[in-house]
Amino acid sequence: MAGRIPQSFINDLVQRVDIVAVIDARVPLRKAGKNHKACCPFHKEKTPSFNVEGERGFYKCFGCGASGTALTFLMEHDHLEFVEAVEALARLAGVEVPREGGGVARPQAQEGLYELLAKAARLYRRALAKHAEGERAIAYLRERGLDGEIAQRFDIGFAPPGWDFLKSALGAPVPELVAAGLVVQRDEGNTYDRLRDRIVFPIRDTRGRVVGFGGRALPGEDPGPKYLNSPETPVFQKAQELYGLYEARSAKGPRLQRLVVVEGYMDVVALAQHGVLNAVATLGTAVGGSHFQKLYRNVPEVVCCFDGDEAGRAAAWRAVEAGLPALQEGRQLRFAFLPDGEDPDSHIRNVGQAGFTALVESAVSAEDYLVQRLSQGRDLSTLGDRAVLGDLAKPLLALLPPGTHKEALRSRLAQLVDVAPAALDVAPEETAAAPSRRSPRPAHAAQDSALGQRLLGHLMRDPGLCQSLDEGLASALLDADEDSLFLRVMRQTAKSPATQPVELLASFLNDPAYDTLRDLAQAPPMLDGAAVADEFAEGVARYVRERRDAERRKLAVELREDSSIETLARYWRARRERDQPAARTGS
Numbered sequence: 001m002a003g004r005i006p007q008s009f010i011n012d013l014v015q016r017v018d019i020v021a022v023i024d025a026r027v028p029l030r031k032a033g034k035n036h037k038a039c040c041p042f043h044k045e046k047t048p049s050f051n052v053e054g055e056r057g058f059y060k061c062f063g064c065g066a067s068g069t070a071l072t073f074l075m076e077h078d079h080l081e082f083v084e085a086v087e088a089l090a091r092l093a094g095v096e097v098p099r100e101g102g103g104v105a106r107p108q109a110q111e112g113l114y115e116l117l118a119k120a121a122r123l124y125r126r127a128l129a130k131h132a133e134g135e136r137a138i139a140y141l142r143e144r145g146l147d148g149e150i151a152q153r154f155d156i157g158f159a160p161p162g163w164d165f166l167k168s169a170l171g172a173p174v175p176e177l178v179a180a181g182l183v184v185q186r187d188e189g190n191t192y193d194r195l196r197d198r199i200v201f202p203i204r205d206t207r208g209r210v211v212g213f214g215g216r217a218l219p220g221e222d223p224g225p226k227y228l229n230s231p232e233t234p235v236f237q238k239a240q241e242l243y244g245l246y247e248a249r250s251a252k253g254p255r256l257q258r259l260v261v262v263e264g265y266m267d268v269v270a271l272a273q274h275g276v277l278n279a280v281a282t283l284g285t286a287v288g289g290s291h292f293q294k295l296y297r298n299v300p301e302v303v304c305c306f307d308g309d310e311a312g313r314a315a316a317w318r319a320v321e322a323g324l325p326a327l328q329e330g331r332q333l334r335f336a337f338l339p340d341g342e343d344p345d346s347h348i349r350n351v352g353q354a355g356f357t358a359l360v361e362s363a364v365s366a367e368d369y370l371v372q373r374l375s376q377g378r379d380l381s382t383l384g385d386r387a388v389l390g391d392l393a394k395p396l397l398a399l400l401p402p403g404t405h406k407e408a409l410r411s412r413l414a415q416l417v418d419v420a421p422a423a424l425d426v427a428p429e430e431t432a433a434a435p436s437r438r439s440p441r442p443a444h445a446a447q448d449s450a451l452g453q454r455l456l457g458h459l460m461r462d463p464g465l466c467q468s469l470d471e472g473l474a475s476a477l478l479d480a481d482e483d484s485l486f487l488r489v490m491r492q493t494a495k496s497p498a499t500q501p502v503e504l505l506a507s508f509l510n511d512p513a514y515d516t517l518r519d520l521a522q523a524p525p526m527l528d529g530a531a532v533a534d535e536f537a538e539g540v541a542r543y544v545r546e547r548r549d550a551e552r553r554k555l556a557v558e559l560r561e562d563s564s565i566e567t568l569a570r571y572w573r574a575r576r577e578r579d580q581p582a583a584r585t586g587s
Contacts, residue, residue: 005086009098010071011496011503017089019070020054026077041077042066043330057502060522064330065403067518069502071509079249079298081206082509113235116172116180117210123169124157124200124213131160137199140218144266145349150273154247155202159195159215166193181212181230195228201265203230203283204246212236214243214265214283227264229284239290242280244268249298251277258301260336260360261287262344263315270345275353279344287319292326292333301332303363308338308347317373320366324399327366334363367409370396371416380416390417394424401515451546452486455539458532459489460521463504465536466493473537476544485513486543 020036023029029036029052040050040061049063060067066076074085090097128134128151137158141151150156159165167174167183174191177183183191198215205211212230230236243265249256260279262268271279282291287304295302304319306312316335323333336359338347348356364372374392378385393413400406414421459465466474477487478494492507501521508514 005083005097005099007507008496010086010509011506013086013089013093013095014057014069014071014506015500015503016093017070018054019057019059019073020052022070022089022092023052023059023073040064040066057500058522065328066330067522069506071506075297079206081294081297084206110235112176113180113233114209114211116170116176116182117212117235119170120166120180120182120213121155121157121200121202121210123166124159124195124202125155126157127160127165128156128158131158133160133197134158136218140199144270144345146269146273150269153272154244154269156269157200157202159193159198159200161197163192163196165196167191179233181233181236194230198228201243201269203236203241203243205235205241206246206249208246208250209235211241212283216265227284238283238285239288240294241283242291242294243283244272244280245294245298247272248278248280253277256299258303258360259295259299260344261291261295261302261304261306261319263306263312264343264345267344271348271356274348274356276348276356286315286322288322289325292323296326296328296331300330301334303334303336303360305336305338305344305360305363307343308340312338312343316369320370320373321396321399323366324396325401327403327405328401329403329405333366335366335369336360336363367405367412370409371412375416386417389413390419390424393417397424451539451543452484455536455543456486456489456517457520457523458536458539459486459493460504460517461501461523462532463493463501465533466490468533469537469540473540473544477540485516488513489517 020029023038024036027038027041027050029038030048032051034053034055036052036054037048038050038052039045039048040063042061043064043066045063050059050061050066052059057069058067059069059073068076070089071085074080074088075082078085078088080088087097128137141156146156167177170177170182174183174185177191178185182194184194185191195213195215197220198217201214201216202210203212203214212233212235214230215228217224217226217228229238232238242261245259248259256278258278260271260276262271262279262281264281268279268281271277280295282288292302302323304316304323306315306319316337319335320333327333338344338359342350344356347359351359370393374389374396378389380386380389390413397406397410397413400409410421410424413424417424469477474494478491489504489508493504496503505514505517505521508517511517
């Protein structure tokens with residue numbers, strides 16, 4: 001879409017900046033041979049295990065496994081969003097961030113939307129204090145136990161009744177008001193304010209800019225939907241934002257270590273009123289994978305605390321599925337369950353800050369909750385119920401990334417089911433059939449053979465290997481009608497033959513395969529340069545032969561059911577092509 005940052009610019013930027021300077025400004029480094037070392041900023045340690053390779057542009061902690069480039073370091077250490085991290089690196093490099101379709105990192109159109117939303121927030125806030133109907137809103141907030149100080153902290157406002165309060169006060173062109181999500185335009189052309197007679201909660205991004213609004217209906221004869229949110233706009237994507245995150249990050253006190261995820265705006269504000277300043281809420285959607293990635297960029301521990309009803313328990317289970325893929329080393333996901341019929345707002349009013357904090361402290365881990373939920377109502381002394389438990393647990397276990405969380409849960413489930421831990425691993429065909437609502441595993445997982453993985457490792461450490469291939473062999477490989485990870489990386493290097501490992505890795509930053517590629521790029525080479533080039537060429541020739549053999553076998557099976565001239569011609573063409581790459585490489 002228009003406005004995206006070109007990948008070529010990101011690749012060049014990551015290659016251009018000095019990763020040692022970027023990290024040393026935040027974590028003092030000391031020279032250790034060709035590299036630099038420090039105590040890891042991502043976990044507590046006394047002996048330095050955090051290494052920075054300036055020449056290759058990587059960092060890696062051998063204690064907790066954290067690793068990446070200067071870009072990922074800024075995202076993880078400074079809790080920046082992707083675009084924010086790119087902009088920060090660009091400032092260090094003294095360059096502007098371009099956008100596809102022209103412009104720089106903050107197109108004028110987007111800047112105009114931010115300004116318009118900020119003005120709207122000020123109007124709503126003024127209306128709460130000055131508008132003739134504002135007293136009704138203030139009375140409601142007082143009834144909910146909120147005072148003026150907390151309303152000011154969250155910039156709570158009021159959208160008066162009527163159809164054009166905001167439109168008239170702002171005086172902006174209708175297309176801009178519609179683009180900002182502030183007014184609704186009917187098919188016939190007339191417009192009206194989206195929020196009317198509602199308490200208004202400004203939604204801020206991590207920089208504190210207003211990107212949208214949530215409106216809570218005041219009690220009345222026909223208040224409409226209880227909550228009404230801004231629509232998706234060029235500056236507001238619901239799946240990417242969390243209400244209260246900016247305020248939680250801005251709170252005074254020790255560095256933020258935990259975030260409590262609740263369901264609504266009023267829960268966040270009510271908890272803050274009682275001294276719990278680290279609560280955030282999703283914006284009318286279930287907490288998803290993008291939310292968890294944002295949460296863990298800010299804190300190592302997330303506690304979900306949803307309403308004490310059936311809907312809240314269903315939301316908790318969905319959060320387990322969405323959160324498991326993000327549970328890397330050093331992260332925690334826990335769940336605090338409220339008494340039936342209560343929400344965080346009502347509960348903290350009943351038990352106070354100390355009581356709510358105690359509830360959060362006693363929250364169960366995602367792993368414990370998973371086992372409890374799957375075991376509920378089952379007699380694990382029976383073979384049948386143990387088998388059912390294992391079948392239900394396998395796809396959830398597969399969502400966890402490799403590491404301590406996965407191994408501990410795998411061992412525990414294996415004991416309960418009374419099987420070997422390996423029996424709980426998901427086979428490739430089971431992964432392909434997993435429900436789409438679960439986070440999918442990378443598409444390459446079942447496609448790259450051991451040979452493909454080895455070739456991929458060589459290529460990630462030395463992308464220039466693609467240039468060493470015979471032209472005919474390279475064409476035979478790149479023309480393959482498949483999408484394995486090895487071929488995806490080969491095609492990427494073919495586009496930019498002079499790319500460096502750090503640039504190649506950066507081009508896959510938002511890809512599910514990023515962690516796999518990062519680990520391969522950072523693994524020490526097992527052979528010297530000449531030997532690697534020889535093995536790579538021979539391996540590619542074998543890879544092409546294996547692929548063609550598989551295609552020929554597939555066509556042979558098809559011939560049994562379809563002996564048409566077309567199928568027969570495809571079969572003989574595959575046989576003729578079978579030996580071509582080998583002849584060119586001498587293997």
